[in-house]
Amino acid sequence: MNAIRPTETSAARPFQAPMPATWWLKKPSYVLFMMRELSSVFVAAYSVVLLVLLHRLSQGPEAFEAFRSGLKSWFSIALHLVVLAFALLHTFTWFNAAPQSMSVRLGEKKVPPHLIAVLHYCAWIMVSIAVYWLLTRPAAP
Amino acid sequence: MVDERAMGDETIRLDVHRYHPERDQRPHIQSFDVPYHEDWVVLDALNHLKNEVDGTLTFRWSCRMGVCGSCGMMVNGEPKLTCATFLRDYWPQAIRVEPLANFPVERDLVNRIDDFMTKLSAVKPWLIPSKTKPSETGEFLQTPAQLASYKQFSMCINCLLCYAACPVVGLSPQFLGPAAIALAKRYNNDSRDAGRREREEVVNTHHGEWDCTFVGECSVVCPKDVDPAGAIQQMKLDSMLSWYRRWLTPWQGRG
Numbered sequence: 280m281n282a283i284r285p286t287e288t289s290a291a292r293p294f295q296a297p298m299p300a301t302w303w304l305k306k307p308s309y310v311l312f313m314m315r316e317l318s319s320v321f322v323a324a325y326s327v328v329l330l331v332l333l334h335r336l337s338q339g340p341e342a343f344e345a346f347r348s349g350l351k352s353w354f355s356i357a358l359h360l361v362v363l364a365f366a367l368l369h370t371f372t373w374f375n376a377a378p379q380s381m382s383v384r385l386g387e388k389k390v391p392p393h394l395i396a397v398l399h400y401c402a403w404i405m406v407s408i409a410v411y412w413l414l415t416r417p418a419a420p
Numbered sequence: 421m422v423d424e425r426a427m428g429d430e431t432i433r434l435d436v437h438r439y440h441p442e443r444d445q446r447p448h449i450q451s452f453d454v455p456y457h458e459d460w461v462v463l464d465a466l467n468h469l470k471n472e473v474d475g476t477l478t479f480r481w482s483c484r485m486g487v488c489g490s491c492g493m494m495v496n497g498e499p500k501l502t503c504a505t506f507l508r509d510y511w512p513q514a515i516r517v518e519p520l521a522n523f524p525v526e527r528d529l530v531n532r533i534d535d536f537m538t539k540l541s542a543v544k545p546w547l548i549p550s551k552t553k554p555s556e557t558g559e560f561l562q563t564p565a566q567l568a569s570y571k572q573f574s575m576c577i578n579c580l581l582c583y584a585a586c587p588v589v590g591l592s593p594q595f596l597g598p599a600a601i602a603l604a605k606r607y608n609n610d611s612r613d614a615g616r617r618e619r620e621e622v623v624n625t626h627h628g629e630w631d632c633t634f635v636g637e638c639s640v641v642c643p644k645d646v647d648p649a650g651a652i653q654q655m656k657l658d659s660m661l662s663w664y665r666r667w668l669t670p671w672q673g674r675g
Contacts, residue, residue: 308640312636379647379650
C-alpha cells in the first residue's frame with residue numbers, strides 16, 4: 280500500500296522510455312514541423328541583410344555599389360536560394376495552418392477553411408505586385 | 421467484397437510490447453502469428469491472443485466501436501484506436517503494437533494515465549454558472565448557432581491519441597495537453613457558461629496553452645475530428661484579447 284494510490288501493490292513499476300534528441304526524425308510530419316520552426320530563423324536573419332543594405336545605402340553610392348556587387352557572388356546567390364526556400368516554406372506552412380487558428384462563423388456555418396487560406400495567398404500576391412511596382416516604377420524626374 | 425489474396429488460412433504477425441514489472445526488468449517485444457481475417461481489427465487480434473494463446477496479455481478496451489476511447493495504442497508507431505484499425509491495411513506486413521507514447525507503461529499495453537486525469541479536472545470541465553443568471557430565472561435557451569460554436573470541441577472521447585502524437589507532451593511533461601485545453605475551450609464557448617476567467621488561471625499559463633507550438637499532429641490523429649490544435653490556437657487569441665481588454669478597460673474587470 281502507498282499513500283498516493285491506496286490500491287497499488289509494491290509490484291507496480293511503471294516504465295517510461297526517455298525521449299531521444301532525435302525524436303523529430305521519427306515521423307515526416309515532425310521533420311516538416313522542425314523545418315517550419317527553423318525557417319523563421321532564416322527569415323529573421325535575412326532582415327539583417329536588409330538592414331545592412333539600408334545602412335550601405337545611407338553611406339553613399341560607392342558603399343552601396345560595393346554591397347550590390349557583393350550580392351552577385353556565388354556565395355550570396357546560394358545563400359539567397361536557401362533563404363528563399365525557407366521563406367517559401369514559412370509562407371506555405373503558415374498560410375495553410377491559418378484556418379485552424381481562425382474560426383470565423385456566420386451564424387451556424389463556419390467559413391470554409393480553404394477560403395481562408397486562399398484569401399491569405401491572394402493578399403500575398405496583391406502585396407507582392409504592389410511592392411514590385413514600387414521598386415520598379417520609373418524614377419521621378 | 422472478398423480479398424482475393426486471402427485463401428482462409430493466412431496469418432499475420434503481431435509484434436507486441438510486453439512488460440510484466442514483477443518479472444521483467446525492461447519491456448520487450450514478443451511476436452505472435454495471428455489468423456488473418458479481412459474484417460478483423462487489431463483489437464480482434466489482441467483478444468484472440470488473450471483467449472487462445474496467452475491469457476496474461478493485458479490491454480484496455482470496451483465499446484469496440486470507436487466511442488469509448490479505451491483501446492488507444494501505437495500501431496506501427498502511430499497512435500490509433502485498435503478497434504478501428506484493420507489488419508487488412510497492413511497485411512501481409514507485420515504489425516507492431518505498443519502502448520501509447522508519452523505515458524508511463526503500467527503493464528503490457530496499459531498506460532498509467534493519472535497525470536492526464538489531474539490535468540483534465542484542472543480546467544474545470546463543467547458549466548460554471550453565471551451570477552447574473554441563477555437557475556431560479558429558468559432554463560437556458562440556446563440557438564443552433566450557439567451550439568455550433570462549441571459542439572466540435574465536445575466530441576472528445578478522451579482516448580489520448582493526441583497526447584501520444586504531441587511531441588511537446590513528451591518534451592514538457594507539465595504541458596496541459598490537447599484534450600484538456602480543447603475541453604476548456606468547449607466550456608468557454610458554451611453560452612451557458614461563465615467560467616472563462618477561472619479557466620484562464622490554468623490555461624493561460626506557461627504550461628497551459630503557451631507550451632503548444634502548433635505542431636498540429638494532435639488534430640491529425642484525432643478519431644473524432646475535435647481539432648484540438650485549432651482549439652488551442654483560438655484559446656491563445658482569446659487570452660490575448662482578454663489581456664488587451666484588461667489593460668485598455670481595467671474598470672471592467674478581467675475577461
